[in-house]
Amino acid sequence: MHVKSLAKDIEIDYLFKEQWPFTIHKHTHYEIQFIIKGKGLHYINDDQFVYHSGDVFITLPGESHFFVFSEKTAVRIIKFNEAFFLQNFQNKELELLKQGLFSSNRKIRLSDTCRKNIGELFSLLISSYKKVSVYQNLIIKNTLCLILTLLMDETKLNLTRPQDEKIHLILRYIQENIREKDQLSVKNISEHFSINKDYFTQYFRKATGSTYKKYVQQYVLNMIAYQWVHQDKTLSQLAYEFGFSDEGHLSRSFKAHFNKTPTALRKEAEK
Structure with missing residues (x-):
């Protein structure tokens, strides 16, 4: 199976396609996939998830995944590696975050308020990623920290398991x-x-x-x-x-x- 690696600590990608352009593959890094528009299915390991606009997925190093788009879909993808955690979180905070990340759930069902906040933070992250400044790295890292923290806080009540019907x-x-x-x-x-x-x-x-x-x-x-x-x-x-x-x-x-x-x-x- 093809394995994709990350060249930097953090990378941001954007896809807007009729079809998912990649075959099934694994990563050596973490990914947050934010569905901006569209609907379809997301396969992560042996599980299938239905997705719609506003859904968020988290995939971990070593996991395999691919999408099946039912309609033209826009996906914003944040990629980051283990070094990001070590540089930005203390031991106790790191333990709490990873408990959420390494749960058996990969799709996070967001409340309307959290979806709005996450969307705005994604926009800030993207604009900072494109604009070089003295504080660029600081803004990017702190914004990603906040996104992860909000997502993990949301999972307390809104974890979504693969469909069981x-x-x-x-x-x-x-x-x-x-x-x-x-x-x-x-x-x-x-x-x-x-x-x-x-x-x-x-x-x-x-x-x-x-x-x-x-x-x-x-x-x-x-x-x-x-x-x-x-x-x-x-x-x-x-x-x-x-x-x-x-x-x-x-x-x-x-x-x-x-x-x-x-x-x-x-x-x-x-x-």
Whole structure:
């Protein structure tokens, strides 16, 4: 699996895309992902989370994750490493923060007040990150400290666990049967979960924010991209394994989803 490293103590990224541009990957650093606009699904390790505008996620060093965008999504990402903690928090404060960060919860459901405050702090952080000044580092570090502190304070009441209702079982079933197209037909999956066939697609979209067909297609292509980059498999093998008619069909689907050819993606991952 591709592992992304951080060159600085703190970095800030912004994405506004129709599709998540990366394959499943791990980091050597911490990330806070603030959903500015859009909806879809976020996979962290073996868990799936539905996201909407205003949601916040935290991922830790060594965790794998990727998004499936149901619509064009804007994400602001703050990245920071272990050195940031050691430089800015005392032992007791550090222990409290890490208790929250290392909980089993990755999505933080914000109150309206906290969402507004976090949004304003993100704006301050971004403007300070772009503007060089004598106090730039001090402003950035103190603002990030405040964001983390507010997030951890919010988690006391608003921790959100991965969905534990029927949709969670459906998503798990899709993962387990992703290579079996017949098992994933609307007819079969609706019967398996005792949901009316005509209602299933409506139920799935309401629960996840994505159409069933789009979700399965995107999940398949992310799985293929991961195996193509990290395993010694040919496109023909992957096309056969995941039910594509041939290598050309897979390549066209791949290009439409990632906006790059399989060869270009593999070369990019090798850099």
